[in-house]
Amino acid sequence: MIVWALLTSVGINLGLCLLFFTLYSVLRKQPSNLEVYAPRLVAAKEGSEQKNGFNFERLLPTAGWVKRAWQPSEDELLSVTSLDAVVFMRIFIFSLRVFGFAGIVGVLILLPINYLGNQLDVDFDFSDLPNKSLDSFSISNVNDGSKWLWVHFCAVYIFSGVVCYLLHYEYGYISSKRYAHYYSSKPQPHQFTILVRGIPVSSGSSCSETVERFFTEYYPSTYLSHAVVRRTNELQRLTNDAEKLYRRLVHLKSETKPQQRSRRDGFCGLFGRKVDVLDQYGKKLENLEDNVRMEQLSVAGKEVPAAFVSFKSRLGAAIALHIQQGTNPTEWVTERAPEPQDVHWPFFSSSFTLFSSSFIKRWISKLVVVVACAALTILFLIPVVIVQGLTNLEQLETWFPFLKSILNLTVVSEVITGYLPSLILQLFLSFVPPIMIMLSSMEGCISFSQIEKSACTKMLWFTIWNIFLANTLSGSVLYRFNIFLEPKKIPRILADAVPAQLLNVYAPKYDTGGRFWPTVHNSTIFSLVLMHVIAIGIFGLKKLSLASSLTVPLPIVTLLFNEYCRKRFLPIFKDYPVECLIKKDREDQNDPTIAVFYDKLSTAYKDPALVPIRHPRSTDDHNSPLLQAGV
């Protein structure tokens, strides 16, 4: 890659960036787009005044929102959204710091040193800069065995130190936020509830009775209630059908009404036919709803050996969570309950439940998913490379002969050869996240947050492996290393980092309490160690074996640092300690509203499919006059 090509690429990206920035800043001011760009405001009905009036300023792109977006403090963010949003922001801030430091060191120190070397190019000529290979800015241009390489050596050490310091700081900071958030939180159902699986139902008694007996026996003072999970896939199908039919009916009616009004005297045949259809649909819906009600009754017998068990105190739930319950470790398996709205109910009805033992079931499905995920990750590049190979310039000219004159233009051919392969890669890549989410949902995750976290981890490994492979294939490890210390990524990070509108747009579906930070930490450690290994290789290639050997302790120390962090901080992201639990429990004891909360708690974990359907009444309310009019 030559400098000119890089500059072109940067130019195109900056141009696109500016365009989208402008478009956004105009579009977001249009009242009609308010629901898109500030759904939270709309929901809170605070933005209603903005709809009035029109001014010219609305059509001018402005940058004030960027400043406003950065203004809210973490506490404001926390109070309006969730801890996850705050941790998300911390990830951006951390990344900015890391890339900022790397950028300064890279541009001001390493880049000049690289350029002043003459390993690749003996003549020292500034005039031909645009046509120079980018390699003359990389470490490959530094002379073999040169003493200047010690600057790179120091850079690696200092950079690693700075990153580790920042990681430690963030881990500690987020940990403290997590505790503070927990202390200030109101009682929430998932804090008092666990999910129990592998319930050993004895013949002659139902699952519900077994659970009730077990927990009243062993947790007489803290056990509150339970909700046995039921297989509702049939019910879900029926409810969905009813929902669809209801929507179609409402749609038809809304179409019929004006007709009805305007054509009351004439076109009676046409109108009558419509009412007939409505009538037919209404009956169908009634039938469906009867079926739903029947199924809701019969579903009571379709118990899955799993139940959400609620306790009167957080400590009670924690005890049941952390200590093995029954003598058989594969029975009475407990795990943290997700937030009620976060539960992935279809999981419990999946075909895997047909296996008799919940334990074997989960295990086999996990194995299958791991194998499928590994296969996808390893074999992904094969179809991509084949398709990319098919789309070279000559092939395109053969397929689309009429494009020949356009394709022969230098700019077009450069754009196509430069962008088309990566476009195809991006296209293929866009299919991967949905596949990973599907795999994660098969894996036995019981909540959306777990599915998304697991899919994220899968994507991470997928990306690491494929970037690695791409690198190994193209042999540009040296180049990639240099990128790591160069500021090129900053604009992209900046563009991503504008926490644009977390406050206005982001409506959290669930709150993990920042539990994804350890993943960020681990990935950073992985990148650091990868950098160290590459640095060891480069110093070796550059015939500075002393520097190579002196770099060896660095990955070891980094991994020890990681191990320290795992011990010092990771437990905080898994569970809350007795100290916290008891303090919160004692607060509750003095809270007069706790009885109301307990009432809510006992019905919090209810499969939405089991909620009585509400269409019949609403259809009756709206449509009975309509149907009467047709008679």
Add this chain to the structure above:
Amino acid sequence: MIVWALLTSVGINLGLCLLFFTLYSVLRKQPSNLEVYAPRLVAAKEGSEQKNGFNFERLLPTAGWVKRAWQPSEDELLSVTSLDAVVFMRIFIFSLRVFGFAGIVGVLILLPINYLGNQLDVDFDFSDLPNKSLDSFSISNVNDGSKWLWVHFCAVYIFSGVVCYLLHYEYGYISSKRYAHYYSSKPQPHQFTILVRGIPVSSGSSCSETVERFFTEYYPSTYLSHAVVRRTNELQRLTNDAEKLYRRLVHLKSETKPQQRSRRDGFCGLFGRKVDVLDQYGKKLENLEDNVRMEQLSVAGKEVPAAFVSFKSRLGAAIALHIQQGTNPTEWVTERAPEPQDVHWPFFSSSFTLFSSSFIKRWISKLVVVVACAALTILFLIPVVIVQGLTNLEQLETWFPFLKSILNLTVVSEVITGYLPSLILQLFLSFVPPIMIMLSSMEGCISFSQIEKSACTKMLWFTIWNIFLANTLSGSVLYRFNIFLEPKKIPRILADAVPAQLLNVYAPKYDTGGRFWPTVHNSTIFSLVLMHVIAIGIFGLKKLSLASSLTVPLPIVTLLFNEYCRKRFLPIFKDYPVECLIKKDREDQNDPTIAVFYDKLSTAYKDPALVPIRHPRSTDDHNSPLLQAGV
């Protein structure tokens, strides 16, 4: 190795075995040896009648004791010794079954097939059997690509299946024994106690106060008492000195007494001098004892931030054990308390305690130990091979010329070349276990049982690595594989397995409740997978690639089986479930002696160095007349 050499070796071993067997069966019947061969009987004073009388039968070797040794049922063994002894027996029974099966398959099926092959040797001649290489009995003698190899293939599958079945059976059996033992056990201090480390002592209050405050705050209903650990290395040194001096004094006095009686009138000078020495020692001892008492008082200030905390119920202890206590995961770190007599007190006083943080301390010492252990394991063979190389026949003749004539005898030279290298290896090997125990005690293990278990694991890896290396160096992997399916090991196992005198000799120092079984299980799985890998290699070498490929699923299935066992059984060997804990706790509530037990419990975990010394009184009791007599 030729057949004759093997037979010689077998002959020598059998002869030695018979000799020791005879010696043992005679020696054990001599009344004077009773304390050696049946210390438990002596302790229980049940064997006293046997001392009387003499009969000729005592001098004849008999075999009845072997039968008697096998007779006691597991329940008897459990009631007299401990669960560990029972599990130990199960290991022998398991090994006998495995090697019995392998022996039958090996001798009756595989050996004839191997011998009838002619890969190594075309002529088919029974007359020259003794001089044939052992290889003609091994799989190497089967013709390449022969269909007979499928018998070996089946043997590998069937053997793996049988071993897995036996493993599963034993795991389940021992698990049930573990529960049964727990249910029938009386309240024991370690069931109610945890060890807390990393106590964050605030300035201005002692460690003891901090512990008391924390546990009365968070466990008001179940907390019973605590014992802060103190640095007693100085005290231990003084106590040891005092103990030594006391023993010398007692010894001197026992020497003096008969003199005193018989020579009361004469030799007054000599006698007087002895009494002078006694007097001097007595004063020295008194001084030492004063120092001990002083140190015992001053040691109260030398608190280590660790304490044994006892609870009123097993569940209380389990809760404190399983749930993180403080907000900082490196503080208030809890772990299972060992049995009181099993605590390795010197650990708490070791120099590592000088580090301020107990967490960092343990971590660094663990790292050091891991590195040292790995170095020892990997580099062990280097000195051994060097020393072995120095002791060949020519070298010995040069060093000891007078042995020349003896060394030239065929028998002697064969014994020396056959035995000397392995003797040297054995000599070096005998140094390893003490080193491993030392390393384990540095590692942060707080009990003797932990130290021994950890040293065992280290020895296991040491052995595996060194056998592997020895194999790779000698290139006899094929041969080793064959051995695995051959019955040669049975006599050795039998010799080891005679549970001779578990009932009479074995006095358990601690009871882990059979917690070492998972190690046996894991090692067996490791051996199985190793066998599979070797089998895959052999079938490949033997040009039966289909068999090679068809063996590949076997290690995978074996590892999955292991994973299943880890989930199904391993938790049982770590902790007892809530169900057990609460049942036992409820039993205690109806037990009138529980108050007495609580009293004992609060003083159970006391550093023996802090126990008031008892020499002064006993010395006074015994010796005051002696000293008076000297005056």
